[in-house]
Amino acid sequence: MFILSSPSGAGKTTIARRLLDEDGKIAMSVSVTTRQPRPGEVDGKDYQFVDQPTFQRMVDDGEMLEWAEVFGNNYGTPKAHIKAGLKAGQDFLFDIDWQGTQQLYQRMETDVVRVFLLPPSIDALEGRLRNRNTDSDTVIDGRMARARSEISHWDGYDFVVVNDNIDECFGKVKTILEAERMRRARQTGLVDFTRGLMR
Numbered sequence: 001m002f003i004l005s006s007p008s009g010a011g012k013t014t015i016a017r018r019l020l021d022e023d024g025k026i027a028m029s030v031s032v033t034t035r036q037p038r039p040g041e042v043d044g045k046d047y048q049f050v051d052q053p054t055f056q057r058m059v060d061d062g063e064m065l066e067w068a069e070v071f072g073n074n075y076g077t078p079k080a081h082i083k084a085g086l087k088a089g090q091d092f093l094f095d096i097d098w099q100g101t102q103q104l105y106q107r108m109e110t111d112v113v114r115v116f117l118l119p120p121s122i123d124a125l126e127g128r129l130r131n132r133n134t135d136s137d138t139v140i141d142g143r144m145a146r147a148r149s150e151i152s153h154w155d156g157y158d159f160v161v162v163n164d165n166i167d168e169c170f171g172k173v174k175t176i177l178e179a180e181r182m183r184r185a186r187q188t189g190l191v192d193f194t195r196g197l198m199r
């Protein structure tokens with residue numbers, strides 16, 4: 001479970017899309033949200049867009065692996081698909097906030113890798129949100145007001161990467177993913193393989 005978090009606009013979605021394009025072995029965890037779709041967002045691909053009663057029913061029925069309120073909307077990770085995929089050896093990429101990260105870490109500690117992206121500066125962060133042209137000024141102001149408190153959670157992560165140059169940032173995130181895959185505990189079949197070598 002490879003988690004990318006950051007203050008809004010630091011570049012999680014951009015890095016996640018590139019990782020999904022270039023790495024055939026990781027799948028996106030598609031979250032459920034009560035937020036309205038942005039232009040170009042596709043239901044079922046970017047998010048599963050639901051109304052508040054549906055979200056609440058999913059929470060009440062225990063269908064969420066984690067969930068949180070972020071910027072006045074609810075977001076959550078549906079459990080069934082992720083659990084089945086993990087059992088089959090599938091790696092998953094999560095674009096979730098610090099609250100969801102804490103919940104996943106508490107439930108599945110050793111399966112989780114936590115990466116936090118930082119912007120090179122607060123001005124650059126605001127510039128990125130405005131240039132993205134997907135949110136109203138009010139929404140952007142709200143996200144900027146939360147940026148410092150989001151950044152204060154940087155020390156709850158295993159890795160911290162500053163997203164200044166996008167190619168460099170992507171290279172670092174990819175390196176983390178590849179190194180984590182090489183952890184002995186994550187390599188299935190090593191016992192038989194090393195036995196074969198020693199025979």
Ligand SMILES: Nc1ncnc2c1ncn2[C@@H]1O[C@H](COP(=O)(O)OP(=O)(O)OP(=O)(O)O)[C@@H](O)[C@H]1O
Nearest residue numbers: 006008009010011012013014128132163164165166
């Ligand atoms: N290194 C970079 N340099 C310049 N622009 C960037 C960089 N990384 C991302 N961007 C741009 O910044 C904007 C915000 O990026 P992105 O949508 O990936 O952020 P995010 O962290 O997913 O935000 P949110 O949490 O609001 O979904 C996008 O327009 C993206 O193209």
Ligand SMILES: Nc1nc2c(ncn2[C@@H]2O[C@H](COP(=O)(O)O)[C@@H](O)[C@H]2O)c(=O)[nH]1
Nearest residue numbers: 031067068070075076077095096097099100
């Ligand atoms: N705890 C969770 N946080 C999530 C989830 N899906 C997305 N997010 C986070 O919400 C904010 C806002 O996202 P946006 O798409 O509206 O810009 C961002 O920090 C995401 O990482 C989730 O399932 N759980």
